[in-house]
Amino acid sequence: MESRNQALWQARERFVPRWVAQAHPIFVVRAQGARLWDVDGREYLDFAGGIGVMNVGHGHPRVLQAVRAQLERFTHVCFQVTPYEAYVRMAERLTLLAPGGFPKKTLFLTTGAEAVENAVKIARAYTNRPAVVALTHSFHGRTLLGMALTGKASYYKQNFGPFAPEVYHASAPYPYRGVSEAQALEGLEELFHTQVDPERVAAVILEPILGEGGFIPLSPGYLQAVRRLTEAYGILLVADEIQSGFGRTGRMWAVEHSGVVPDLLTFAKSVAAGLPLSGVVGRSEVMDAPHVGGVGSTYGGNPLAAAAALEALRILEAPGFLERARAIEAKVREVFEPLKAEVPALGDVRGVGAMMALEFVKDPVSKEPWPEFVLELVRRNAERGVITIRAGLYSNALRFLPPLDIPLDMLEEALQVVGENIREVYAALA
Numbered sequence: 372m373e374s375r376n377q378a379l380w381q382a383r384e385r386f387v388p389r390w391v392a393q394a395h396p397i398f399v400v401r402a403q404g405a406r407l408w409d410v411d412g413r414e415y416l417d418f419a420g421g422i423g424v425m426n427v428g429h430g431h432p433r434v435l436q437a438v439r440a441q442l443e444r445f446t447h448v449c450f451q452v453t454p455y456e457a458y459v460r461m462a463e464r465l466t467l468l469a470p471g472g473f474p475k476k477t478l479f480l481t482t483g484a485e486a487v488e489n490a491v492k493i494a495r496a497y498t499n500r501p502a503v504v505a506l507t508h509s510f511h512g513r514t515l516l517g518m519a520l521t522g523k524a525s526y527y528k529q530n531f532g533p534f535a536p537e538v539y540h541a542s543a544p545y546p547y548r549g550v551s552e553a554q555a556l557e558g559l560e561e562l563f564h565t566q567v568d569p570e571r572v573a574a575v576i577l578e579p580i581l582g583e584g585g586f587i588p589l590s591p592g593y594l595q596a597v598r599r600l601t602e603a604y605g606i607l608l609v610a611d612e613i614q615s616g617f618g619r620t621g622r623m624w625a626v627e628h629s630g631v632v633p634d635l636l637t638f639a640k641s642v643a644a645g646l647p648l649s650g651v652v653g654r655s656e657v658m659d660a661p662h663v664g665g666v667g668s669t670y671g672g673n674p675l676a677a678a679a680a681l682e683a684l685r686i687l688e689a690p691g692f693l694e695r696a697r698a699i700e701a702k703v704r705e706v707f708e709p710l711k712a713e714v715p716a717l718g719d720v721r722g723v724g725a726m727m728a729l730e731f732v733k734d735p736v737s738k739e740p741w742p743e744f745v746l747e748l749v750r751r752n753a754e755r756g757v758i759t760i761r762a763g764l765y766s767n768a769l770r771f772l773p774p775l776d777i778p779l780d781m782l783e784e785a786l787q788v789v790g791e792n793i794r795e796v797y798a799a800l801a
C-alpha cells in the first residue's frame with residue numbers, strides 16, 4: 372500500500388517545481404523539542420532544525436503561548452504604517468545583546484537574505500562607497516545581491532547571472548584544505564591592491580563561522596586582523612550571524628569568541644524560533660545613515676514573529692542554556708574524533724559549540740571531496756530516524772544543528788547511529 376509520504380510526494384512532484392530540492396521525502400505533521408513526526412507516524416530526531424532555526428527546540432510552550440496571545444490581538448499592521456510595542460521592545464533587546472559598548476539601533480526584516488541586502492544598503496549610505504568584499508565559501512542568501520556575495524558557484528550562482536556589480540571575493544581561510552589564515556589575510560590585502568581600491572569599499576561582510584560553507588570557524592586572530600584592516604581603511608565590518616547567532620556556538624554571537632566588534636550584524640533564523648524574522652543591528656550613526664523611507668519592508672518585524680522572538684530570547688538567556696552548546700561540542704568530538712583513525716574517509720571534525728560538522732574525503736592525503744558518501748550517509752541517517760543535512764563548497768560535509776537543550780542521552784544515541792552509518796557507508800562505497 373502506498374504510504375502517505377509517497378502520496379504527498381507525488382502531489383509535490385506534480386505541483387511544485389522540481390528544483391526546490393528536498394533533503395528528505397518526509398512530510399512532517401508535528402514537531403516537539405528535538406523530535407519530529409511524519410505523516411506515516413514515524414518519529415525522527417531532528418539535527419537540522421529547519422537549517423539552524425530551532426535553537427530553543429520545536430514547539431517550546433512559552434513561545435507558543437506568546438504567539439497565541441499576540442494572535443488574539445493582531446497579526447499585522449506594518450511597522451511603517453502604525454508601529455507597535457513588540458517591535459520597539461525587540462529592538463531594545465537586540466541593542467543590548469549585540470556586541471559593542473556604543474549606541475546601537477536595530478532594523479527588522481523577514482528573511483536572512485533581506486537582512487544582508489539591507490546591511491549593504493545601510494553601509495553604502497553611511498560610507499558613500501559602492502564596493503563590498505565577501506569571502507569565498509560564504510553564503511549570504513539567494514537574492515541578486517545575496518547571490519553576488521555568496522562565494523559558492525554551483526547551485527547558488529549557476530545559471531542566474533549577471534550578478535550585482537561591485538562585489539569582490541577574498542579567499543576564506545580553510546586550514547583543512549591548506550589555506551592558512553595568514554595566506555587568507557595576504558589575499559585580502561592583495562585584493563585591495565589588485566581588484567578594488569579600499570577607499571571605494573563600503574563593507575567587508577563575513578560569517579564568523581562559515582555556515583553553508585561547511586562550518587569553518589574563523590579564528591580570533593584572523594577576525595582581529597580583518598577588523599584592524601577595515602578600521603585602517605574606514606571600511607565597515609558586517610558580521611553575518613544568520614546561522615551562527617542566538618547561542619548556536621555557546622555565546623550569543625559567534626563573533627564574541629574573538630572579542631571583535633562589528634559595525635553591523637545581520638541575524639535571522641533562530642531569533643524567532645521558527646517564525647520568519649531577521650534584522651540588522653549596529654552602530655546608531657551607521658544605522659541612521661539612509662534617508663527616511665529608504666529602507667523598509669511590509670512584513671519586517673511582524674508582530675507574531677516579534678512576540679516569538681521576545682520569548683525565545685528569554686529562554687536563550689536563562690542561566691546555563693547557552694553553556695549546553697559546549698556539552699554538545701564535547702559529545703560530537705568524543706564520538707567522531709576516534710572514528711577518524713578507523714574510517715579514513717572522515718577527514719575533519721570541526722566547529723564550535725552546537726555548530727559542528729564532519730568533512731568526508733575519498734583519500735585523507737589528497738583530500739579529494741566525497742559528496743556521494745555524504746549523500747548516502749544522509750539517506751541512511753533518515754532511514755534510521757535521524758534527520759541530517761549537508762554543507763560545504765563540495766557538499767561533502769555533514770552538519771549537526773540540534774536544539775541546544777537536546778537531552779544528552781538522546782544526542783549520544785543519535786550520534787552513535789550516525790557513527791555506525793559512517794562505518795557502513797564506508798564499507799559499502801570504499
Ligand code: PMP
Pocket residue numbers: 422482483484485487510511512513578582583611612613614615639640
Ligand atoms: N546568511 C547566512 C549566513 C545563512 O546561513 C543564510 C541561510 N542559510 C542566509 C544568509 C540567507 O537566509 P534566508 O534563507 O533566510 O534568506
